[in-house]
Amino acid sequence: MKEANGRITIGxxxxxxxxxxxxxxxxxxxxxxxxxxxxxxxQAVIEDLGYESSLVARSLRSRRTNVIGIIVADIEPFSAxxxxxxxxxxxxxxxxxxxxxxxxxxxxxxxxxxxxxSRVNGTLTDGTLLVTPTVVDVPSNAPVVAVDPHAxxxxxxxxxxxxxxGAVTATEYLIRLGHRRIGFIAGRPDLESARLRERGYxxxxxxxGMVFDPDLIRVGGYTREATEGPARELLxxxxxxxxxxxxxxxxxLATIDVARTVGMSVPDDLSVIGFDNIPESALSxxxxxxxxxxxxxxxxxxxxxxxxxxxxxxxxxxxxxxxTELVVRGSCRAPSSESFTI
Amino acid sequence: MKEANGRITIGxxxxxxxxxxxxxxxxxxxxxxxxxxxxxxxQAVIEDLGYESSLVARSLRSRRTNVIGIIVADIEPFSAxxxxxxxxxxxxxxxxxxxxxxxxxxxxxxxxxxxxxSRVNGTLTDGTLLVTPTVVDVPSNAPVVAVDPHAxxxxxxxxxxxxxxGAVTATEYLIRLGHRRIGFIAGRPDLESARLRERGYxxxxxxxGMVFDPDLIRVGGYTREATEGPARELLxxxxxxxxxxxxxxxxxLATIDVARTVGMSVPDDLSVIGFDNIPESALSxxxxxxxxxxxxxxxxxxxxxxxxxxxxxxxxxxxxxxxTELVVRGSCRAPSSESFTI
DNA sequence: CTGTTAGCGCATTCAT
DNA sequence: ATGAATGCGCTAACAG
Numbered sequence: 149m150k151e152a153n154g155r156i157t158i159g160x161x162x163x164x165x166x167x168x169x170x171x172x173x174x175x176x177x178x179x180x181x182x183x184x185x186x187x188x189x190x191q192a193v194i195e196d197l198g199y200e201s202s203l204v205a206r207s208l209r210s211r212r213t214n215v216i217g218i219i220v221a222d223i224e225p226f227s228a229x230x231x232x233x234x235x236x237x238x239x240x241x242x243x244x245x246x247x248x249x250x251x252x253x254x255x256x257x258x259x260x261x262x263x264x265x266s267r268v269n270g271t272l273t274d275g276t277l278l279v280t281p282t283v284v285d286v287p288s289n290a291p292v293v294a295v296d297p298h299a300x301x302x303x304x305x306x307x308x309x310x311x312x313x314g315a316v317t318a319t320e321y322l323i324r325l326g327h328r329r330i331g332f333i334a335g336r337p338d339l340e341s342a343r344l345r346e347r348g349y350x351x352x353x354x355x356x357g358m359v360f361d362p363d364l365i366r367v368g369g370y371t372r373e374a375t376e377g378p379a380r381e382l383l384x385x386x387x388x389x390x391x392x393x394x395x396x397x398x399x400x401l402a403t404i405d406v407a408r409t410v411g412m413s414v415p416d417d418l419s420v421i422g423f424d425n426i427p428e429s430a431l432s433x434x435x436x437x438x439x440x441x442x443x444x445x446x447x448x449x450x451x452x453x454x455x456x457x458x459x460x461x462x463x464x465x466x467x468x469x470x471x472t473e474l475v476v477r478g479s480c481r482a483p484s485s486e487s488f489t490i
Numbered sequence: 491m492k493e494a495n496g497r498i499t500i501g502x503x504x505x506x507x508x509x510x511x512x513x514x515x516x517x518x519x520x521x522x523x524x525x526x527x528x529x530x531x532x533q534a535v536i537e538d539l540g541y542e543s544s545l546v547a548r549s550l551r552s553r554r555t556n557v558i559g560i561i562v563a564d565i566e567p568f569s570a571x572x573x574x575x576x577x578x579x580x581x582x583x584x585x586x587x588x589x590x591x592x593x594x595x596x597x598x599x600x601x602x603x604x605x606x607x608s609r610v611n612g613t614l615t616d617g618t619l620l621v622t623p624t625v626v627d628v629p630s631n632a633p634v635v636a637v638d639p640h641a642x643x644x645x646x647x648x649x650x651x652x653x654x655x656g657a658v659t660a661t662e663y664l665i666r667l668g669h670r671r672i673g674f675i676a677g678r679p680d681l682e683s684a685r686l687r688e689r690g691y692x693x694x695x696x697x698x699g700m701v702f703d704p705d706l707i708r709v710g711g712y713t714r715e716a717t718e719g720p721a722r723e724l725l726x727x728x729x730x731x732x733x734x735x736x737x738x739x740x741x742x743l744a745t746i747d748v749a750r751t752v753g754m755s756v757p758d759d760l761s762v763i764g765f766d767n768i769p770e771s772a773l774s775x776x777x778x779x780x781x782x783x784x785x786x787x788x789x790x791x792x793x794x795x796x797x798x799x800x801x802x803x804x805x806x807x808x809x810x811x812x813x814t815e816l817v818v819r820g821s822c823r824a825p826s827s828e829s830f831t832i
Numbered sequence: 833c834t835g836t837t838a839g840c841g842c843a844t845t846c847a848t
Numbered sequence: 849a850t851g852a853a854t855g856c857g858c859t860a861a862c863a864g
Contacts, residue, residue, distance in 0.1 A: 155612050155631055157857060168835045173859060181833055198629060200608035204549045205857035208840050223577035223587070225769075228570045231589075235565035238593035245565070247573075247589035251580035266542035270497050271841080287540060289497055427567075427769030435772075499841060510851045515843055523849055547841035550856050613857085836863075847852080 156199045165193040176201055207272050216454060217273035218247045219264045220280075225398065225426035226443060227279050230295065233447025234277065241455060246273060262286050275458045277450055278304075282338055291457035295450045298340050305457060305465040307450040309441035311341045314472030315348025315393070316355075318421045318439050321474055322391045323356045326482045327419060331382050331389035333368040333375060333399045342370070345395045345423060364389055368399035375399040379406040383418070390483040391419035397429045397438055404432060404479065419480035434478035441472045498541045507535040518543055549614050558796060559615035560589045561606045562622075567740065567768035568785060569621050572637065575789025576619065583797060588615060604628050617800045619792055620646075624680055633799035637792045640682050647799060647807035649792040651783040653683045656814030657690020657735070658697075660763050660781050663816055664733045665698045668824045669761060672700075673724050673731035675710040675717060675741045684712070687737045687765060706731050710741035717741040721748040725760070732825040733761035739771045739780055746774060746821065761822035776820035783814045 158176070162169045167190060174182050175190040182190075193199075207213045218234055220227040231247060238245050248264055261281040265288060269276045275291040282298040293305045322330050332349045335342030346365075353360050363385070366378035375394070379402060382388065394400035400422030404414050412418045414434060422429055425440035449468055457463050500518070504511045509532060516524050517532040524532075535541075549555045560576055562569040573589060580587050590610055592602060603623040607630060611618045617633040624640045635647045664672050674691045677684030688707075695702050705727070708720035717736070721744060724730065736742035742764030746756050754760045756776060764771060767782035791810055799805050 155857095156608070156629075159857075169858080170836080170860085171834060174834090177859080179859095183833060186833080198604065198608065200605050202550075202613045202857055203609040204546050204613040205840095206859075207546045208544075208550055208842090208857080209859045210840085222581075223573045223589075225574070228574055231565045231573070232567070232570055235591060235593060238591075239564075241593065243593060245589075245591040245593050247565075247587075247591070249577060249580075249587040249589070251577060251583065251585060251587055262540065263542050266498070266540065267545040271544045271546040287498075427773060430773040430777075431769060497841090500843095501841080511842075512844080512852080513850060516850090519843075521843095525849060528849080544841055547856095548843080550841080550858090551843045552856085834864085836861105838859100838861080840858090842856090843854105845852105845854080848850080 155202075156197050158199070158201065161190065161193050161197060161199050164197065165190045203272075213272060213274055214242065215244045215246050215273050216451070216458070217268050217276040218245065219261055219268070219276060219278055220247065220249050221260060222251065223247075223249050225428050226396070226424060229426060229443035230279060230447035230450075233444035233449075234451040235447075236444070237448045237451035237455070243274075243455070259283050265292065275454045277447075277454055280339065280341075291454060291461065293450050293454045293457065295446055296339075296341050298338060302467075303465060305453055305467065307446050307453065307468045307470065308341065309446060309470045310472045311344035311441075312348045312351070314423060314439040314441060315345040315395075316352045317348075317472065317474050318393050318423060319349050319352030320356070321437075321476075322393060322419060322421060322480065323352065323358070325391070325419065325480060327389075327391040328358065328483075329361075329364065329387065329389040329391070331364040331366070331392040333366055333379060333382075333392060333394040333403060335368065335370045335395035335399070337367065339370075342395055349393055368394060368402070370396050370399060372398055372402040375402040376406055379403045380410060383407060383410050383412060388412075389418075391421070391480065394420065394422050397422035397424040397426045397436060400436055400438065400479075401428065401432050404434075404436070415479050415481040416484065419483070421480055425475055430477065432479075437477045437480045438475050439472050440475045442470060446470055497544075498539050500541070500543065503532065503535050503539060503541050506539065507532045545614075555614060555616055556584060557586045557588050557615050558793070558800070559610050559618040560587065561603055561610070561618060561620055562589065562591050563602060564593065565589075565591050567770050568738070568766060571768060571785035572621060572789035572792075575786035575791075576793040577789075578786070579790045579793035579797070585616075585797070601625050607634065617796045619789075619796055622681065622683075633796060633803065635792050635796045635799065637788055638681075638683050640680060644809075645807060647795055647809065649788050649795065649810045649812065650683065651788060651812045652814045653686035653783075654690045654693070656765060656781040656783060657687040658694045659690075659814065659816050660735050660765060661691050661694030662698070663779075663818075664735060664761060664763060664822065665694065665700070667733070667761065667822060669731075669733040670700065670825075671703075671706065671729065671731040671733070673706040673708070673734040675708055675721060675724075675734060675736040675745060677710065677712045677737035677741070679709065681712075684737055691735055710736060710744070712738050712741060714740055714744040717744040718748055721745045722752065725749060725752050725754060730754075731760075733763070733822065736762065736764050739764035739766040739768045739778060742778055742780065742821075743770065743774050746776075746778070757821050757823040758826065761825070763822055767817055772819065774821075779819045779822045780817050781814050782817045784812060788812055 162172045270290045278294045280296045368375035422438035429436035504514045612632040620636045622638045710717035764780035767780045771778035
């Protein structure tokens with residue numbers, strides 16, 4: 149017993165069992181060429197000492213790690229949902245999952261995912277899922293699949309949802325309810341999904357023969373913090389909208405809260421519709437009407453895709469698009485007659 | 491350019507910059523003793539090549555990694571909530587987060603967390619959060635905090651919620667509504683939280699002077715799959731309960747679904763109350779009445795605790811207990827008069 | 833069958 | 849100020 153460090157290494161086991169390190173390694177990895185008696189003896193020592201090989205050391209040496217990585221900027225409702233789907237896809241594949249998160253303090257710097265990716269891919273992981281990456285020309289030897297990526301075209305395999313169609317649906321729903329002044333809380337301008345949702349908003353307006361009013365657009369950046377100011381601005385303007393389409397649920401929920409603070413009631417004075425259908429959206433008061441993009445399914449599909457690419461490195465990168473769907477809850481209604489007269 | 495492997499290593503940078511590996515390492519880590527001119531040149535090459543040091547290699551060599559680990563058996567609603575809280579606690583601490591998940595296929599083997607822990611703690615991570623571990627006598631040099639652990643007493647720092655009190659509250663709520671035949675879907679018998687919730691159930695019955703009927707208890711094991719059979723059994727028995735307290739939300743939601751398949755309506759024919767308040771519980775039809783244990787807060791508190799222990803290794807392990815609270819939604823009501831007459 | 837020898841990518845003495 | 853050498857824990861040749 150001389151593990152000065154506290155950590156039990158393969159060396160400790162070897163010494164205790166009176167064999168070489170290589171032999172212990174063979175036993176641990178179930179390699180052939182070990183006498184039955186040696187095998188059992190080493191196994192016993194391993195059991196006794198509670199030895200477990202270090203993931204780090206093992207990864208460094210061998211190409212295969214049986215671990216797939218998921219890189220996220222932060223763990224928030226969207227990525228958390230995605231993780232659930234990924235975990236479901238991993239189940240009974242023998243793979244393990246490592247989620248690497250910068251802890252939220254990376255969102256600013258463009259290219260965080262590239263840095264993180266090169267830190268883990270190919271050494272720690274056999275392949276990696278990139279969640280909402282801002283760049284997609286990542287240099288990597290191991291397979292990479294991007295979920296909800298920044299750019300439209302990419303050499304990477306990608307999974308995204310029908311952002312444009314969903315946004316059109318959301319806006320048309322508000323129009324159908326009778327709204328004529330419809331505001332838009334935009335997402336992060338650097339994200340393709342955000343741009344598509346704005347395009348959908350405009351397109352639906354166009355289709356309905358309504359004029360697009362730039363004063364009704366504010367940028368919320370997909371986060372609560374970034375949304376609050378702009379949303380307040382919008383609602384306190386001279387002619388506030390009677391309805392708001394927020395580019396994602398988080399900003400929609402923030403908008404509802406802001407509306408309350410400025411004395412507006414949702415949905416009586418203001419209708420709000422979101423995009424994503426994160427679980428939290430059903431918890432709000434009132435429950436949020438939104439566009440469902442089955443985030444879990446995206447995680448599931450992306451992970452399956454990644455596994456395919458790991459199995460066959462020469463697979464052509466495919467681009468999958470998942471459907472979106474309107475989920476009507478309680479945050480929208482026809483505008484009050486008072487609003488109509490304005 | 492001879493990165494035969496695809497991965498850009500510190501060696502590639504050194505070669506390109508015409509310096510030794512040691513010098514590049516100094517630059518990367520901001521060590522002193524590098525000429526300004528060398529520094530800039532190396533920095534440029536790093537930029538140019540897009541070099542990023544391998545987390546794995548770095549971890550192997552140095553003690554400090556600036557990464558904290560979270561070990562979970564699977565990523566499901568409970569652990570996902572916890573992760574959100576942990577991510578919030580990590581924010582702006584400079585630490586990064588690595589979540590290690592077995593992908594669900596580990597739940598069976600007791601002690602999975604011990605194996606996983608020794609794989610990462612002390613090498614990959616500076617400290618680790620153990621989520622719902624079944625054993626708590628883990629040997630580890632680096633700090634460990636257990637969340638919702640199996641055993642009551644532990645040498646580890648722990649964070650849990652008022653399981654007993656919450657269960658009493660849940661059961662008393664059903665009693666107050668007028669229920670007399672109250673079933674219980676138990677959790678995993680090896681988990682302390684599950685045992686406490688069962689104890690709370692019995693205690694509330696006792697307090698109300700009601701007799702405990704073993705026929706009204708079934709084991710659901712905290713999962714949807716494990717719950718369905720036992721729940722069906724309970725509901726199809728000769729004298730089904732008029733209300734069910736499920737040990738967690740997942741099994742409560744499963745119970746609601748089972749009730750529907752056997753032709754019972756919730757809450758008209760059957761009241762169901764859960765425990766946890768995962769986001770999904772508000773999404774069900776009807777929305778689930780449950781006991782909130784602020785899972786995110788547990789993740790947050792546990793992470794702060796872990797950081798404290800990393801900062802001061804000699805800190806005495808503390809045990810925190812977080813409050814629980816009844817959340818009334820739509821899955822419970824007074825028993826129908828018909829049920830009363832039984 | 834088993835031990836010896838080389839690294840994997842990197843940080844850290846110890847020289848220079 | 850910089851480079852050569854050493855080893856973290858482990859796996860994979862290559863010898864015996």
